[in-house]
Amino acid sequence: MVTVKVEKAKIDQKQTSLLAIGLFEGDLDFTQSKELDPTVFASIKETLENKEFRGTFGSSILIYTLGKGPMKKIMLVGLGKRDKFTDEGARLCAGKAAQKAKELGVKEFSILQFSTLDEGLVEAMVEGVILALYCFDRYKESKESPAKVEEVTILINSDSPKFQSVADKAALVVDTVNFARDIGNLPPNDCPPAQMSSLALSLAQEYGMKARVIDRYEMENMGMAGIVAVGKGSNNPPKLIILEYSGISDPAQKPYLLVGKAVTFDTGGISIKPGEKMDEMKFDKCGGCTVLAVMRAVASMKLAVNVVGIIPSVENMPSSTSYRPGDIIRMYNGKTVEVLNTDAEGRMILADALAYGIATYSPKAVIDIATLTGAAIIALGANVAALVGTNKQLTDRLRKLAEKTGEKMWELPLYDEFYEQIKSTFADIKNIGGRPGGAITAAAFLSNFVNGLPWVHIDIAGVAWTQDGTHEKSYNPKGATGFGVRTLVKLLMEEEKQPN
Ligand code: BES
Ligand code: ZN
Ligand code: ZN
Secondary structure, X not given: OOEEEEEEOOOOOOOEEEEEEEEEOOEOOOHHHHHOOHHHHHHHHHHHHOOOOOOOOOOEEEEEOOOOOOEEEEEEEEOOOHHHOOHHHHHHHHHHHHHHHHHHOOOEEEEEOOOOOOHHHHHHHHHHHHHHOOOOOOXXXXXXXXXXXXXEEEEEOOOOOHHHHHHHHHHHHHHHHHHHHHHHOOOHHHOOHHHHHHHHHHHHHHHOOEEEEEXXXXXXXXXXXXXXXXXXXXXXXXXXXXXXXXXXXXXXXXXXXEEEOEEEEEOOOOOOOOOOOHHHHHHHHHHHHHHXXXXXXXXXXXXXOEEEEEEEEEEEOOOOOOOOOOOEEEOOOOOEEEOOOXXXXXXXXXXXXXXXXXXXXXXXXXXXXXXXXXXXXXXXOOOOEEEEEOOHHHHHHHHHHHHHHOOOEEEOOOOOHHHHOOEOOOXXXXXXXXXXXXXXXXXXXXXXXXXXXXXXXXXXXXXXXXXXXXXXXXXXXXXXXXXXXXXXXHHHHHHXXXXX
16 A cells, blocks of 8 residues: 655755656646756756657656756656646546556655645546556466556655644545455456445444445345345355444434445346446445445544434345346335346345335435446446436535536436336336436436435446546546545535534
């Protein structure tokens, strides 16, 4: 794991193998340039005058200092136009610097603060660095880059200790994003539902949370027929994972309920998916991974909030014991569902988890996160998650936070008309609503199980991993992205400050 330090330093004194300096387009001056060795300064000046580097967003160039100065190399990083520079820009450019440093094989490097110092800038730069250095290589016998970056220093023009604590908190959160990525990236043979549950149990033990795993037979007895039905086709039995974090002992403080879909592999079941890209359905557990990671972050920060995380985990397989199209299932809350497509399994397991969580914990608000529909990708592409909910305040809060975190989210409307598409001839509702508005009819289905509570559903089908149509980001290496962790943690941190 990489450590990030924040230091007030003059750049002419910083012993480092690589110093990254961000420069704005059309504004290629940097305040601390005078502190550099004159020869190094002249070399940079020439690079700029020759227009080999223009400060274009995301560009970079290396300059060797040839022993003139305490740093071995300098990397100029283009920050784009100054008036367009945001925290997301800082995250991407810091990620870019880290990516290049990794390619160069350095064990340590430094970055000069990109723009005017504030907490948001430090947070974004730390996030960009740690997220970009993530690497899932535990299955590679020959490692691509044997030398790993171990230490990064952000050089700032203040010695206030608050910036180190901002950096530490940011590091803690993105380390949990990387934890979510680690589980998300696990191959389906090494991560059946039982593995999800043992990961959750060890997490709970490490961070002092209450944990419970409900197994298949208990679920049958309790009436969680949706989860049982989907899990029936696999030899790897389903698990319902429950984590409770209590940061306030006041019993009047109702918890937030987070529910995450963890289908460890989605073949589609009897309504089997085409073979192409089916391997990507190992990422169908990413909603559950996000919830696990959020619980870990909240517990390790000891936030003064109460949160319950529920993760229904199943493997959706075709076999002689699978649930079938035509089956009618009586769900945990008593509503009946006609199964018309076994590939719409996510909503079946979320429905039981939501209804159970609500009945058991009477939460103040409910958020579920799931790789639920291909239709969410059709609606919003592979870079924006869909928000659908019954509570404008909660949806707006998430959308606004998402603007800051760079985890883009956009709301789709849950109008009454959509409920007509999921009416069933033989049961209360059916589990598919046809192609039109598929991401919304899936949410309409779920809303049957939230008992009128404030609720938002986040469909991360397009953004949970890098896929066709993903816009490349320096801080998102290939594979699971850990999408949603940073935004949900921010929501709960905000809640801690101003409980309502
Ligand atoms: N896990 C998939 C959704 C998905 C598909 C996520 C592609 C990411 C990429 C989900 O279980 C599913 O198969 N949904 C079906 C629903 C349909 C049968 C109503 C879908 O989207 O096709
Ligand atoms: Zn499916
Ligand atoms: Zn699925």
